[in-house]
Amino acid sequence: MPSVQTALDDKSLLACSEVILFLRPHLQQQQLLQQIKEMQQEDYRIVYITADEDPSKVVAFAGYRHMQKLFSGKTIYIDDLACLPDYQGRGYAASLLNHIKALAKTEGLSSVQLDSGHALFPAHRLYHRQGFRISAHHFTQPL
Structure with missing residues (x-):
């Protein structure tokens, strides 16, 4: 399995666009890079994995950020994973989750x-296998 890489420049961010747009089809390709750059100002980061058979093809990604909340302390919040x-079923998403969990442990974060x-x-099956538990319901009110 290829190693987890961090998207640090425009080229690597754009290489992730196929899998990002698979997860978030409502986004526009032509605005994707600008939106990610704006999110990076809020500590958004992307890690990704390429295909075993084609190291130029990004097949999985995770977008996350560091946060601090009153109820949970300092954490990493995963915005996106696809x-x-x-x-699917080859361990790519699990590798990304393991990478992020290891990062959080190294940084002494609480969750x-x-x-x-x-x-x-x-x-959900993947998250349960990875040790995540359901701790809340998320509510949204469109305006």
Whole structure:
């Protein structure tokens, strides 16, 4: 399995666009780089993995940020995690989660957190296998 890499420049961020747009199809390709750059100002970071058979093809990514909350202290919050359908079940997403958890432990953080759509049962199985537990419901009110 290829190692986890960090997207640090425009080229690596754009290399992640296929898998980002798979997860977030409502986004526009032409505005994606600008939106990520704005999010980076809020400590958003992207890590990714390329295909075993093609090191130029990004097949999984995670977007995360460091946060501090009254209820949980200092944490890493995973905003985004996805793997292209043809590459699911190969351990790519688990490798990204392991990488982020190791980073949080190294930094002495209290937890890693994420939200997941209520009907994404395959993702929920992965999170449970990785030691995550359901600790809250996330509520949204469109305005």
